Amino acid sequence: MTSQALYEQILRKQSFLCVGLDSDITKLPAHLLSLPEPLYSFNRAIIDATAAYAVAFKPNVAFYEAHGASGWAQLEKTVQYIRQSYPEMFIIADAKRGDVGHTSRLYAEAFFKTMDVDAVTLSPYMGRDSVQPFLEYGGKWAVLLALTSNASSADFETLPLAGGRKLYETVLETSSAWGTEDNIMYVVGATRAEMLAEIRKIIPRHFLLVPGIGAQGGDLQEVVKYGLNEQVGLLVNSSREIIFADRSPHFAQTAAAKARLFVDLFKSLC
Amino acid sequence: MTSQALYEQILRKQSFLCVGLDSDITKLPAHLLSLPEPLYSFNRAIIDATAAYAVAFKPNVAFYEAHGASGWAQLEKTVQYIRQSYPEMFIIADAKRGDVGHTSRLYAEAFFKTMDVDAVTLSPYMGRDSVQPFLEYGGKWAVLLALTSNASSADFETLPLAGGRKLYETVLETSSAWGTEDNIMYVVGATRAEMLAEIRKIIPRHFLLVPGIGAQGGDLQEVVKYGLNEQVGLLVNSSREIIFADRSPHFAQTAAAKARLFVDLFKSLC
Numbered sequence: 109m110t111s112q113a114l115y116e117q118i119l120r121k122q123s124f125l126c127v128g129l130d131s132d133i134t135k136l137p138a139h140l141l142s143l144p145e146p147l148y149s150f151n152r153a154i155i156d157a158t159a160a161y162a163v164a165f166k167p168n169v170a171f172y173e174a175h176g177a178s179g180w181a182q183l184e185k186t187v188q189y190i191r192q193s194y195p196e197m198f199i200i201a202d203a204k205r206g207d208v209g210h211t212s213r214l215y216a217e218a219f220f221k222t223m224d225v226d227a228v229t230l231s232p233y234m235g236r237d238s239v240q241p242f243l244e245y246g247g248k249w250a251v252l253l254a255l256t257s258n259a260s261s262a263d264f265e266t267l268p269l270a271g272g273r274k275l276y277e278t279v280l281e282t283s284s285a286w287g288t289e290d291n292i293m294y295v296v297g298a299t300r301a302e303m304l305a306e307i308r309k310i311i312p313r314h315f316l317l318v319p320g321i322g323a324q325g326g327d328l329q330e331v332v333k334y335g336l337n338e339q340v341g342l343l344v345n346s347s348r349e350i351i352f353a354d355r356s357p358h359f360a361q362t363a364a365a366k367a368r369l370f371v372d373l374f375k376s377l378c
Numbered sequence: 379m380t381s382q383a384l385y386e387q388i389l390r391k392q393s394f395l396c397v398g399l400d401s402d403i404t405k406l407p408a409h410l411l412s413l414p415e416p417l418y419s420f421n422r423a424i425i426d427a428t429a430a431y432a433v434a435f436k437p438n439v440a441f442y443e444a445h446g447a448s449g450w451a452q453l454e455k456t457v458q459y460i461r462q463s464y465p466e467m468f469i470i471a472d473a474k475r476g477d478v479g480h481t482s483r484l485y486a487e488a489f490f491k492t493m494d495v496d497a498v499t500l501s502p503y504m505g506r507d508s509v510q511p512f513l514e515y516g517g518k519w520a521v522l523l524a525l526t527s528n529a530s531s532a533d534f535e536t537l538p539l540a541g542g543r544k545l546y547e548t549v550l551e552t553s554s555a556w557g558t559e560d561n562i563m564y565v566v567g568a569t570r571a572e573m574l575a576e577i578r579k580i581i582p583r584h585f586l587l588v589p590g591i592g593a594q595g596g597d598l599q600e601v602v603k604y605g606l607n608e609q610v611g612l613l614v615n616s617s618r619e620i621i622f623a624d625r626s627p628h629f630a631q632t633a634a635a636k637a638r639l640f641v642d643l644f645k646s647l648c
Binding site for chain 1: 448504
């Protein structure tokens with residue numbers, strides 16, 4: 109998918125919502141736990157309920173990997189289900205991978221060929237050759253961690269470098285030359301909304317994937333104020349606040365209502 | 379496993395070899411490809427052939443993940459096989475994971491409970507809370523990327539910070555306070571052997587996992603000269619040079635001969 113196609117879909121749906129499928133088995137509605145594939149069953153219901161209000165789904169791979177091969181199988185089925193039922197949807201595997209080039213090539217294969225998602229989150233620590241294999245797939249995206257929303261992002265990400273820039277700023281500056289606005293986007297934690305203006309000076313045209321709306325703090329109004337660009341340029345992720353808003357048998361309807369709020373917010377803010 | 383137990387095993391086997399199970403399907407001996415689980419069959423043969431000369435096995439998860447759930451199942455069987463057949467062996471999942479704390483907890487569960495390896499490689503980019511969940515399992519290890527052996531490590535890892543240190547040096551200094559020499563070790567690329575002396579000033583007592591011996595360059599003599607500490611403190615990884623030295627039906631014997639060279643080297647160098 110190109111950034112233009114993603115932009116058009118955002119306009120069509122009047123939403124920049126990305127629903128995070130952080131399907132933690134310990135938080136699932138109790139009545140699903142006896143099913144043979146509880147994560148997949150939960151995801152299907154959430155996907156059907158929220159697809160009208162979202163442009164992207166983002167399964168976080170950790171929640172599937174915790175169950176080993178059976179978890180992976182449910183992740184694969186989830187991606188297939190989205191692909192078949194909502195072919196226009198942008199699918200991000202939140203995997204935070206990265207390895208030396210000849211090994212990253214295999215991760216790219218795992219997510220872009222075996223699984224066929226649109227985008228994968230990657231750690232930038234090892235540099236260009238760890239990212240390059242993901243950029244060689246037409247229409248696919250690398251989503252690089254720049255400034256994350258956790259408290260420990262101050263350990264390294266915001267350290268000042270000798271030249272005056274912070275590490276995450278240099279990550280943005282250096283890595284944006286590795287690809288284009290059509291195959292690289294960045295994770296920028298919304299708890300740092302005041303930094304978004306600075307970030308937009310470095311990468312005015314890239315899409316940003318913004319986690320941390322809700323449970324992790326963050327203020328959507330600030331994000332829009334400082335982060336919006338000509339193509340909207342924002343995917344705003346919400347996970348727990350939508351998918352675990354209700355653990356009763358009516359969880360999917362509640363998730364739909366929570367997701368719909370983002371459409372209202374989009375209309376009022378953008 | 380404690381660092382003392384690992385040290386004792388190194389002395390007993392006269393080897394610091396870690397065999398990297400980078401089981402790339404495109405490089406497997408042709409006669410294995412028709413088997414139902416070619417990666418697992420290959421691994422079993424390599425493990426049996428080299429276990430006498432190695433203290434650790436390190437499957438790189440990318441090579442399994444590329445095959446989806448079926449690849450994960452073969453990875454799980456590989457780990458189970460090592461655990462059952464060679465219970466003293468140190469098993470490292472080379473996964474290069476890392477996420478916000480509540481998600482990293484699930485990765486720790488994936489590798490330490492569902493799969494039961496001894497150690498997982500992690501990217502330090504997101505800071506302490508992305509590593510902490512791995513340190514809460516008794517006897518298990520986080521193996522943090524510090525200085526990797528790929529050319530692109532110069533993009534960020536070796537950047538000078540405002541205080542004068544390089545990024546990877548600050549990663550070593552900061553993160554070594556998060557745990558102990560019994561639950562943290564570091565990936566230090568052997569192509570930077572001259573930097574090992576500096577690294578040893580920062581972390582004199584930690585174990586180092588040294589990749590890049592062989593195909594990626596690197597000089598074992600230099601690594602030992604600058605990296606050895608009182609407990610040996612080195613796990614030297616070799617992957618392709620051992621497991622793909624021969625693609626004939628005699629591949630396992632050839633792998634054994636290649637692995638045995640590391641015992642001779644250990645005896646002459648340590």
